Amino acid sequence: MTDSTDLHPGGVLAPDVAPSTPREIEAWRALDTVIDPEIRQPVTTLGMVAAVEFSGDDITVTIRLTIDGCPMRDTIQADVGAALQNVTEGKVSVRLSTMTPQQRVALQENLTAARPKNPFGADSLTKVYAVASGKGGVGKSTITANLAVGLAARGLAVGLIDADIHGFSIPGLLGVTDKPTKVEDLIMPPIAFGVKVMSIGMFLDTDQPVAWRGPMLHRALEQFITDVYWGDLDVLLIDLPPGTGDIAISTAQLLPTAELLVITTPEHTAAQVAARAGQLSTQTSQPVAGVIENMGPLQLPDGTFLEVFGSGGGQAVSDRLTAVLDQHVPLLGSIPLDPVLRADSEVGTPSVLSSPEAAAGQALQSIVAQLATTPRGLSGRKLPVSPK
Ligand SMILES: Nc1ncnc2c1ncn2[C@@H]1O[C@H](COP(=O)(O)OP(=O)(O)OP(=O)(O)O)[C@@H](O)[C@H]1O
Numbered sequence: 001m002t003d004s005t006d007l008h009p010g011g012v013l014a015p016d017v018a019p020s021t022p023r024e025i026e027a028w029r030a031l032d033t034v035i036d037p038e039i040r041q042p043v044t045t046l047g048m049v050a051a052v053e054f055s056g057d058d059i060t061v062t063i064r065l066t067i068d069g070c071p072m073r074d075t076i077q078a079d080v081g082a083a084l085q086n087v088t089e090g091k092v093s094v095r096l097s098t099m100t101p102q103q104r105v106a107l108q109e110n111l112t113a114a115r116p117k118n119p120f121g122a123d124s125l126t127k128v129y130a131v132a133s134g135k136g137g138v139g140k141s142t143i144t145a146n147l148a149v150g151l152a153a154r155g156l157a158v159g160l161i162d163a164d165i166h167g168f169s170i171p172g173l174l175g176v177t178d179k180p181t182k183v184e185d186l187i188m189p190p191i192a193f194g195v196k197v198m199s200i201g202m203f204l205d206t207d208q209p210v211a212w213r214g215p216m217l218h219r220a221l222e223q224f225i226t227d228v229y230w231g232d233l234d235v236l237l238i239d240l241p242p243g244t245g246d247i248a249i250s251t252a253q254l255l256p257t258a259e260l261l262v263i264t265t266p267e268h269t270a271a272q273v274a275a276r277a278g279q280l281s282t283q284t285s286q287p288v289a290g291v292i293e294n295m296g297p298l299q300l301p302d303g304t305f306l307e308v309f310g311s312g313g314g315q316a317v318s319d320r321l322t323a324v325l326d327q328h329v330p331l332l333g334s335i336p337l338d339p340v341l342r343a344d345s346e347v348g349t350p351s352v353l354s355s356p357e358a359a360a361g362q363a364l365q366s367i368v369a370q371l372a373t374t375p376r377g378l379s380g381r382k383l384p385v386s387p388k
Pocket residue numbers: 133135136137138139140141142143164167168169241242294295296335336337338339341342343345346360
């Protein structure tokens with residue numbers, strides 16, 4: 001008899017029927033390639049495979065989902081079926097069951113065992129960008145959502161926290177309707193376009209107004225950081241509320257390696273307000289990674305440009321912050337006013353993917369390229385984080 005204990009976890013997460021024959025072991029190895037979409041680890045190591053049973057050439061696999069009604073059930077079922085196609089000529093059936101409470105506790109313990117309470121603390125290798133603006137309506141959330149999706153499309157593991165608690169719009173921008181699932185006390189963020197997304201909006205009725213004070217906002221952000229299973233992220237983006245409020249200070253405390261991205265429109269008054277938001281970084285010791293101008297000149301069908309919101313604001317903020325902070329703060333790009341970006345946002349399909357040839361899509365791609373860092377999983381090298 002072959003010892004198969006290295007193929008699967010033990011204890012309560014051990015399979016009901018352990019693989020023993022060469023065929024079963026081969027099937028088990030094929031299942032190693034099936035990655036749970038939420039946890040991003042092989043279903044075999046998570047204890048999600050309860051049994052692999054042959055009847056002649058037909059094979060039946062029993063998968064334990066973490067919770068009943070898991071939103072990823074169809075994906076997991078399809079991936080398991082696909083992984084076993086080459087293992088047998090016979091029929092492949094995938095049966096779904098649900099973990100027991102004891103199994104869920106064991107899984108949560110396994111997932112959190114080696115994890116620091118704050119996975120984005122001072123020693124973290126994750127690049128953290130907090131996206132700030134001086135005032136509302138400048139397109140901060142739209143840009144944050146697009147940057148996250150663009151970075152994920154380049155193979156980076158990306159998380160996105162919507163900390164714009166009063167005006168949360170990230171779920172809509174990414175078409176997320178799923179609620180986060182829970183494995184005991186651990187929250188599994190929904191995934192959209194490869195990005196793990198958390199928003200307070202996922203816990204509220206859509207029409208409910210939110211009147212939260214500073215300490216509650218701090219606690220909400222803290223929970224998003226400590227109670228959510230983010231896994232190993234290359235990049236974490238935070239969509240901050242507009243202005244220089246409490247949550248910006250909380251971000252600096254809870255995410256000590258965070259760098260700011262400052263969004264402004266081209267007009268002079270907006271640039272002044274944006275520069276003030278950027279200067280807050282002197283109080284919180286956060287470097288400013290760059291400035292992004294949004295709603296720049298709109299190209300008309302005759303090829304001329306219409307400066308709806310004026311011009312030069314992005315460069316002005318970059319110059320001002322470079323002068324005031326003791327560092328070069330680059331203008332990372334100017335995204336033009338583009339009806340395509342607005343229309344894509346409305347239906348939850350980010351332009352960076354769905355309209356890369358449009359004017360805004362191209363500008364966003366260029367900014368993504370500047371922010372992209374080497375995927376940690378592939379390189380095994382440390383990321384250039386710069387803790388203050
Ligand atoms: N470059 C652009 N071209 C056309 N429309 C844009 C552009 N950028 C943003 N918009 C539109 O402007 C509106 C405001 O954008 P968004 O909600 O992202 O702003 P915001 O700065 O996050 O606002 P708040 O912080 O108040 O939530 C949205 O309807 C969005 O689709």
